[in-house]
Amino acid sequence: MTRRLLPALVGVMVAASAHAAVNVVATTTSMGMLVRTVGGDRVSVTVLAPPDRDAHYLQARPSMILAVRRADLVVAVGAELEIAWLPSVLESAANARVLPGRSGYFEAAAQISLIEKGETADRARGTYIRRAIRTSTWIRSGWPR
Amino acid sequence: MGPWSTVLITLQLLLSAVGLPVQPAAVSQDRRAGRPVVATPNGGSIARQLDAIARREGSAAVPPGRPASPRSLRRVEVPGNVHPRAARFAGTDGTGHFRNGLQPGDKRHPNLVYYNDSRNGEGGDLIAEADGFHRGETEEAGHSHGGDLKPGFNLREVEVALSGSVDPYFDAVAFITVGGGEVEVEEAYVRTRRLPGGLQVKAGRFLSDIGYINRQHPHQWAFSNQNLAHDLVLGGGLAENGVQVTWLPPLPVYLQMGAEALQGENDAIAVYVGPTEERPLFSEASGPRLITGFAKFSPDLGFNHALQVGGSLARARGFQEEHGELSLEGHAWLVGLDAVYKYDSPKPWGEDDIVVQGEYLRRTKSLAILPRPVSESASSSLGSTQDGFYVQGSLGIAPRLTVAARLDVAGMANWIGTGGHTLADYGSSRRFSGALTFTRPSSPGYDFRWTARAFRSTACGSPSRRCGFSCRSAWARTARTSSDEGQS
Secondary structure, eight states: HHHHHHHHHHHHHHHSSSSSOOOEEESSSSHHHHHHHHHGGGGGEEEEOOOOSTTTTTOOOOOHHHHTTTTTTEEEOTTTTTTTTTTHHHHHHOOGGGGSSSEEEEEGGGGGGOOOOOOOOOOOOOOHHHHHHHHHHHHOOOOOO | OOOOGGOOOOOOOOOOOGGGGOOOOSOOOOOGGGGOOOOOOOOOOOHHHHHHHHHHHHSSSSSTTTTOOGGGGGGGOOOOOOHHHHHHTTTOOOSSSSSOOOOOOOOEEEEEEEEEEETTTTTHHHHTOOOOOOOTTTSSSSSSTTTOOOOEEEEEEEEEEEEHHHHTTTEEEEEEEEEETEEEEEEEEEEESOOSSTTTEEEEEEOOOOOSSSSSGGGGGGSSSSHHHIIIIIIIOEEEEEEEEEOOOOSSSSEEEEEEEEEEOOOTSSOOOOOSOOOTTOOOSSSSOEEEEEEEEEEOOOTTEEEEEEEEEEEEEEEEEETEEEEEEEEEEEEEEEEEEEEOOOOGTTOOOEEEEEEEEEEEEEEEEEEEOOOOGGGGEEEEEEEEEEEEEEEEEEEEEEEEEEEEEEEEEEEEEETEEEEEEEEEEEEEEEEEEEEEEEESSSSEEEEEEEEEEOOOOOSSSSSSOOOEEEEEEEEEEOOOOOOO
């Protein structure tokens, strides 16, 4: 994934001023660490979700909107982790550079192939549905080694 | 004058995307084969581009002499870094199936209320009759948001939210409510995506951004009814047809500024009747009759705390009021102040979270008694000033369980005067409310919220010709299909 994050970073670094550090907004601390590893001192990283918080259930704060407003690149985990708050932050920030589909938006989960996804999920079947699906997958295709 | 003496100007905005059926998949993708999610903010024209990508993918993804593997798709030049829900905003459903137009079923909010009060169901009327708050004869009976609850079960409304991208430049959003045998368009607007410099323009029908709670839909309120200040001073809330411009300058602190030009149909601060047979004295005033401006400021207080303070201003022209035989016309001003503080605790599901919010609204009317005399004399004019505020706080006492309390007062300033003389000075009305809310937050899928609320209200005017007391209780239940966290 780092290999894929690099082109995205280089892209915005070229686009941004040669002197100023690239403003990167990472949704989680793990994504922030990744950006710092790749970008070094060429990037200035703002993390939106603190490490002690469930990133599913955050609320959009004005400070998040401000950070995205000033961002050159947004780095998200994806796979619907930030679904409750990131879309509204992106909407309110009025920063066209970092909208999904533009070069300033990077989503980690979209760079890999997700496993065990696309199964029929129904909350009426309870929250152990994932475990059940995983078990049935193992039964079909053999237990993981 | 010839036939050209009349120039018709029509600016038409068609939300044509609303009626579009969902298009069949333009690009069918096998996610198990590891193909990335194709998402693009473009509209129908991009379907061809996607087809081209799909063809290129098919021919080049597996180079000769190399075994096919998911990793070989790395060379596919598609913008695959897309948040799934954002992809829905961008015109795809996040599963690789390209769709155009709005995505129905994003959110649905059936709002079922069991209501009762100690005045045989007339507790709501008591508030409507609060001293000094003249409800003009032009006002339609009841509000869509809760004044007109019957004792017992009420399906207050079912709100359906639709949103999606029209093209790379516009998003379209619509909130449709169905309830009481009526279908109401609560909001339907397009919003720009790509304006430079932090600018955004919204056009259509929308909830005004003045203050804090005005922007929220009823299912987002901490109580099952609107506060007194908004109910009496702002007619339940300001939702109008018009245009809004907001600007978010790139400052070190959050400061959003905005202005709106609205049609002016609100029954509390922009009453317009127009000349009728019974009221021929009213003059014709074309829209927009209501102009608003607002600013919101928020310092960065870190991960756990958020504070936002705001101020708003609105001016309505062509304000017309009927008092018995009298016809009054003039203008009205509205000044508003709002503040919200939120504490987001590290504990899950809202435990120990705190929200404290308050708003103050002040309305000043300056009206002339029609017909206007040739020379403006003091006795021909009528002015009134009325205000209201609410303060409410909520605390997460356990995971998913929140208690909230609210004090709302209307009419601290509550007088009608003419030429410096006070004709009538009314007292204030106040109410205490408490709420207990059970929320089931949820990752995407089905989301469910159950709310129980109890109210104690007193709308007691002074001089107390109409002094009353009522206990009201309501249990409201709102089901959600998608999480919609409110903005701080």
